Amino acid sequence: GENVEQHPSTLSVQEGDSAVIKCTYSDSASNYFPWYKQELGKRPQLIIDIRSNVGEKKDQRIAVTLNKTAKHFSLHITETQPEDSAVYFCAASISGGGADGLTFGKGTHLIIQP
Amino acid sequence: KAGVTQTPRYLIKTRGQQVTLSCSPISGHRSVSWYQQTPGQGLQFLFEYFSETQRNKGNFPGRFSGRQFSNSRSEMNVSTLELGDSALYLCASSLVGLAGSETQYFGPGTRLLVL
Numbered sequence: 001g002e003n004v005e006q007h008p009s010t011l012s013v014q015e016g017d018s019a020v021i022k023c024t025y026s027d028s029a030s031n032y033f034p035w036y037k038q039e040l041g042k043r044p045q046l047i048i049d050i051r052s053n054v055g056e057k058k059d060q061r062i063a064v065t066l067n068k069t070a071k072h073f074s075l076h077i078t079e080t081q082p083e084d085s086a087v088y089f090c091a092a093s094i095s096g097g098g099a100d101g102l103t104f105g106k107g108t109h110l111i112i113q114p
Numbered sequence: 115k116a117g118v119t120q121t122p123r124y125l126i127k128t129r130g131q132q133v134t135l136s137c138s139p140i141s142g143h144r145s146v147s148w149y150q151q152t153p154g155q156g157l158q159f160l161f162e163y164f165s166e167t168q169r170n171k172g173n174f175p176g177r178f179s180g181r182q183f184s185n186s187r188s189e190m191n192v193s194t195l196e197l198g199d200s201a202l203y204l205c206a207s208s209l210v211g212l213a214g215s216e217t218q219y220f221g222p223g224t225r226l227l228v229l
Contacts, residue, residue, distance in 0.1 A: 043221060
C-alpha cells in the first residue's frame, strides 16, 4: 500500500519568515495530494490540494509543489503569522480519498515565534 | 451548508465493552470515510462507505466495523474494546469519493477513552 513520509516533525520559524514542509510518497499511482491543518482540539481542515496533472498551485500565502518523478510534494507558507501555528498533515491517495482512503504523513508541528 | 457532525463527542468505556459512533455527512455527500487518530500512529484509514456499501477497508482488525444508511449517515462499531483503541475517531465526507480527486471534509471527531 501507499506510504507517506513527512519532514520535519517540528518546525519553528520567526513570524514573517517562510516555512516549508516536505512529503514523499511511495505509490506512483497516487494522483491526489491534499494538505490539512489541525489546530489543537479541532478537526483537520483542508488548506490546499494538488492533482497529479499540475506541478504547482498557489492560494495567497500558501503554495504546494509536486514532483511526480521524484514522488515528493511540498507545502510552502510565506509571511508566516501566529495563526499559522498548528499541526500540518500531508496525504496521498489514488482515487482522491474516497474508495482507497487517504494515507497521511505523521504531521509537522509548526511553531511561529513572535 | 452544515458541516460534518459526529456524536457523541466524548466517550469513556472499559476494556471488553463495545461502542458505536455516529457520523452525519454534509448534505448531498454520499461517501463517508472513517479514520483513527492517535499520537503514535497518526491518522489511519479505517474504511469508506458509499451507497450503503463498504468499498475499502484499512488495516484494522475485524473488531472494527461500520455501516451506512440510505440517508448516507454512517456508524462505526468497535467490539471488545482494548486500551489501544483509545483515540480520536474522525469521519470525513465527500460527494462521491471516486477518481476525480474528491475533497474530504472532516467532522470534529469522537474522542474515545478506554479504561
